[in-house]
Amino acid sequence: MPNDADIFETLRQELRRGSLIMAVLGQLRAEHYGYTLRKALADAGVEIDEGALYPMLRRLEAQGLLASEWRLEERRNKRFYRLSAEGEAVLGRLVEEWTRLNASVDAILGKSS
């Protein structure tokens, strides 16, 4: 039977899943390659492991929200990602939705506390 810590961890993962995409899109308003993107996210308080990050970047690129290119940097070829115009528009809508949802949840929590 799952204990309180397991239950919390599962719920935390569910809560994070959607917001991670927004964090990645937001961070990619400036160009990054995988490692620096992960570091920038971690510095901002959003930890994400590479096993989840790279497939997510590919998916977002396939959806047209990101653009990427291979470039030589620090003696090695690296793949740089940045937000596309379409990604910018989708991010704007996601942020609106996020703000609205946040306000609603804040209001509910405020009422119940």
Add this chain to the structure above:
Amino acid sequence: MNDLIDRYLAAIARELPEGDRADIAAELRDDLLTKVEIREEALGRPLDDRELRDELTAFGNPLIVAGRYRKVQHLIGPQMFPFWWSAVKATLTVIVVVYLVLIVLKLIFGGGRVSSLDVPEPMLVLVSAFGAVTGVCALIERYGDPAKVARWRPERLPPAHGKTRSRFELMTELGMGVVFLLWWTGAIHFRNVVPEIGLRIDLAPVWERYYWWILGYSVIEIGSNAIALARPDRVQLVRWMAIWRSLLGAAILLGVIQASRFLIVTGPAGKAAAVFDLWMRVGIGVTIIVFVVRAATEAWRLYQDERGVRAAA
């Protein structure tokens, strides 16, 4: 050092879609090497073998790392799962009921020919049915539209009140119907010879005369139970089918009961043939009454349903 990284990346690459393989592997290589370099810079020395192994272990199992790039992440998704579960339960229950009926009949009538030659092994059938249901659901999940499967209409819900047969009851009847049909068409056989007491029992020619009628009755029975299971909202249709089926059954048996003999009993026990026929005649008579009562009951329920609908209107 690079040998271990190469082996690790090759293990991932083998599991990746061919078109993206080189691209993904190159990106992962860069990430891994960057991590190693940063770690080495912090330590002020190259990583030893154990430290490198730890890095790769932390990066993840090659199957899992590669798996995350796959478009299909599950065989049956959460939208399809309730339908898969329901279909698996119903299919396996019907199969189990069919085999239970066969086992009971085998116990009653002895070893006979209910063997692997006549019906497949139960485990084989169960596993095949499970695989078939899972395969169909996986195909819908992959190529179909699970949302379409989930569409439903409130008017198709079964009535909340009133006498309806349980799913178990329906599945049991369905299973028994299938066994009867298999036996009647000769697909399976039961032992009709008891050599220890020199007894052999065969059906009298009268049954042959009604072969197609009985076959039709059996098909209607299976059909009406299948409809009742799949579309519990079609209460009226199922009631009408039960009425006509019962009347058909009664009509068939009224024809059969006119015959002088129902069973041909041979061997030394042949003297008891008259007793067998008497019991058969009593059994057929009782069954005719049961059929008529059933038809009347269903007709009465139909009438009650109609009255209820009119009263509600």
